[in-house]
Amino acid sequence: MTDDAYLFLVDGPASPLGAPVAVVGDLECLETPAVRAWLDAQGVTAASGALRLLPPEETAAIPEGAEKLPVPLSDEELLRLRHALAPGVHARVEEELLAYRDCAGDRDALLARAVAAGIAPHRIVELTGEDPATVTAVASKAAGRRG
Structure with a gap:
């Protein structure tokens, strides 16, 4: 994980990944020569719908091969970014929780199969x-059934 947020380009403005920079508001990094040069090289402006921003903890989601640039954000800018992403982040985490629930229901059976194997x-x-302690308990139960 990096301490920098990332500016990156998506294929179209309808992409659910990241927050459009315009939604996050004014960012100091957009005024730096490095970011301005990168935007010029990409042929986009800060107002472009294809220009997105992700916080440090989400940057692994950037598609491989996407044009991207690490940028430092102030605490206040990072907070605005996270608020802009909240609905999408919540939906992804809820999906992960549902997937966990679906597989966790068979947890003891899976652990017992692992012990039996x-x-x-x-x-x-x-x-x-x-x-x-949970694994030991399942292993003990499995051993009791075999014995």
Whole structure:
């Protein structure tokens, strides 16, 4: 993860990724020679719908090969950016939570299959992030059924 936000270009203004720079408001970095030169080289202005901005924690979502530029933001600018992204970020996180719920319902069965397959409990903990006590409990139950 980087400490910089990223300006990047998307294929079209309808892209859900990132916040349009115009929505975030005035940014000091847009006045720097480096950013101005980059915008000129890309043939876009700060008002372009194809120009987007993501905070440091979201920059991994930028498509590979996209034209991008790291930019420092002040705390206030970063807060405005995060507020502009909130609806989209919430929707993505909710989707992840639903996916987790769907797979977590079978957690004990999956852990039991892993134990039955001979995977060491410490390795199951490493792979799943589950609490070691939970994995040990499932392993004990599985051993009790075999015995």
